[in-house]
Amino acid sequence: MRRILTCLLLTLALPASAQIYKYTDASGNTVFTDQPPEGQAAQSIELPTTNTVEMSAPSAPTSDSREAEQTAPYGTLQLTDLPSDEALRANNGTFSVSVNLEPRLATGHRLRLLLDGQPYGQPSNVPRLQLTNIDRGEHSLAVEVLSGDESIQRSAAVTFTVQRVNTGSPALRPPPPPPKPKPAT
Template identity: 75%
Template sequence: MRRILTCLLLILALPASAQIYKYTDANGNTVFTNQPPDGQNAETVELPATNTVEAQPLTTPPSTPAGVVSPASYAVLELTGLPSDEAMRANNGTFSVGVQLEPRLAATHRLRLLLDGQPYGQPSNVPRLQLSNVERGEHSLAVEILNGEQSIQQSASVTFTVQRVNTSSPALRPPPPPPTPKPAS
């Protein structure tokens, strides 16, 4: 299989580096080759010039001066996957939330969560973000879009409650050991 692939690639590269000849064999088949056949009347095939594209000069996007926030460019920026009416059950405090964006996240932008108004986790370009070991109780959560270290847009804050298993609950305690039998007298 590798030989066939190699031969095909070489045949594709031939027009760029060799003369092509065309002739008809004894069975009436048209044959193209890079070597003129002995004893055959072969035509030289003139290939059209290959297409070329000139490299365009690189342009850098205009940068905003330090301290100036660029205008928000996302029409939709909101968190999804958080309950609105009931508490979120997360026994170990780990859960994930989605981020709905329109248009798609720009290549230079990153998403970061704000848990109770404080940055949470590493910035990411994935619209599904995970939280770990969040304490039980009421929290607020928002997502911000970063361009480098600069926040350029923030979603509305969503308030939710985390419900975790209470480890001091009698239902979670191990059962007491069975009573030891009394020696017979």
């Protein structure tokens, strides 16, 4: 099948390599044609050979070209709005963080949080991301840029501590109401 198709294409290309003739008509216009005119003196035009390019086989990428492909598309990618020296106070474990990103997020790219090294929440194109019901204690948080399902860049991880106040603690309970006076009998 492939040979038949190749022969057909070569047959169609033959007229493209036909002879070209040049002559001047009765009105003085220069005419180029592939048919020699009858009763006219025509000059045969020799065309230069066409340019051809040999197709080379693709080579395996070198480590340098792989590194160039993996360069970060974003000059700045970092989380903000997290305390660095003190605990993050979130009684219900819900808080939000911002992503500082330059240049702006490209079309088709999305942001996803990594909480303690694991993907957290759905990818989003909004640079303000919310975390819900996070346990108290120390955590690490990073953000990654996704293109489809592939991670193309990741920020440095930020370590922080979530402080949640236990409202069931006896120290936080309101004082009991004073006892009612006993009725006099």
